[in-house]
Amino acid sequence: MALRLVTIDNVSLAGRMPIMNQHSSGGLMIILGTFIVALMLSQIPLPRIMEWWRPEFVAMFVIYWIMALPQRFGVGSAWIIGLLLDVLKGSVLGINAIALTIIAYGTLLMHKRLRMFPLWQQAFVIFALIVLNQLIFYWLQALAGTKADDLHFLIPAVVSALLWPWVFVLLRGIRRTFKIS
Amino acid sequence: MKPIFRGGLPRLSFFLLILGALSLVIADLRGDSTRNIRSAISIILTPVQWLVDIPTGVADDISTVLVDRTALIKDNNQLRSNSIQLEKKVQQMMMLRAENVRLRDLLNASARVDDQVQLAELIGVNPDPFQHQIILDKGSEDGVFVGQPVLDAGGVMGQVVEVALYTNRTMLVTDGRHALPVEVVRNGMRAIALGKGSHGELDITHVTDNADIRVGDLLVTSALGGRFPYGYPLAKIVSVKRDPSRKFMIVKAKPAARLDNSRYVLMVGNSASEQSTGTQQPAANGAAAGDN
Secondary structure, three states, X not given: OHHHHHHHHHHHHHHHHHHHHHHHHHHHHHHHHHHHHHHHXXXXXOOHHHHHHOOOHHHHHHHHHHHHOOOOOOHHHHHHHXXXXXXXXXXXXXXXXXXXXXXXXXXXXXXXXXXXXXXXXXXXXXXXXXXHHHHHHHHHHHHHOOOOOOOHHHHHHHHHHHHHHHHHHHHHHHHHHOOOO | OOOOOOOOOOHHHHHHHHHHHHHHHHHHHHOOOOHHHHXXXXXXXXXXXHHHHHHHXXXXXXXXXXOOXXXXXXXXXXXXXXXXXXXXXXXXXXXXXXXXXHHHHHHOOOOOOOOEEEEEEEEEEOOOOOOOEEEEOOOHHHOOOOOOEEEOXXXXXXXXXXXXXOOEEEEEOOOOOOEEEEEEOOOOOEEEEEEOOOOOOEEEEOOEOOOOOOOOOEEEEOOOOOOOOOOOEEEEEEEEEOOOOOOEOEEEEEEOOOOOOOOEEEEEEOHHHHHHOOOOOHHHHHHHHHHO
């Protein structure tokens, strides 16, 4: 078992080598750049009536990059992004890390199927994943004393699902333009 | 060629990461041990917060450049009349202060010191609707400390809950986790103002059925919590309901500060509490104490 894994890893490494030499580090910078934009979008002030309608950009970007590049972007990266989001949001440290790690794992489980889906069908999966993200986030945040007694916190999942086709096409465009793989 | 079969799912690292995050959550809920991690990461994220604020800042600049002449004249007149009124009040204040000091001397009460204030600019608002927090552009470099009161022109806004090197996070008085000891100006009755997590509304709790409190009463900080200096306006009572089935009255108040649209705020550096939390600027403190 171990032997087989090693050989497969070697093969895959050898196969990827030429591409990695050209674009690996540049690609990393661009992935990081998309996350800086996502973190900014998660902070941009919205009018009071819109405050529940903010899409979960960071979670969507995590899902996209795992779906597209599961060999480079995994649960560890999602964890780090989650920690950054925790500090940015001022939530209890580690909550977003847990939520994003769990949805990253979920995406990793089904990324091959997810790639085959048409966009509208992907949007349903995104809806389910973001619902999971929101549930974990607000459930754990309740430990710190902010309780949610209505279902408003699920609105971001709907908005994210509706926005998913555009986010997907945009990020795929970025990935193809810069040949990140 | 891309790998089609990879070495399985990263189950082990998944569990380790979740465990790590859970221990962070527990550490964060139990005490202050994560404060350093938080402020270290905040330093990396400060540029992101500045970037988010750029559009607002640019829009502000543009609107100052493109402002109408008649509007400027109107503004100017308004400010001039405001300034005259304030000057009149200041003249009275001088006299009142001198009188106050004399009376306090007679009572052998300790003298009240002037509070040092520092101007800060709002650079962000917490996107989580459950948390009423704002981000200000002064940090530990500027001598900001946890628990420092924050005011605007109208009254008390909140207090600092988290300090990074160049920014701080201030919890507003309307946050669901905020409570503030207050007193009614008219008769000195003490109460506690609780945030409810809804904008522009505070609950005044544990007011007994026969207490003398009316709509329109002004509440000021009573300094009993030891964090806020005495006498800053917090809120005005907007409704008082007596419910015979309850022990206490249902009293609601509206914050005097403009919590959702003040861009410039004042941070009050209370010299006593600054000394207790470690001396950020010992020389300045000494001078301040000597002056007053």
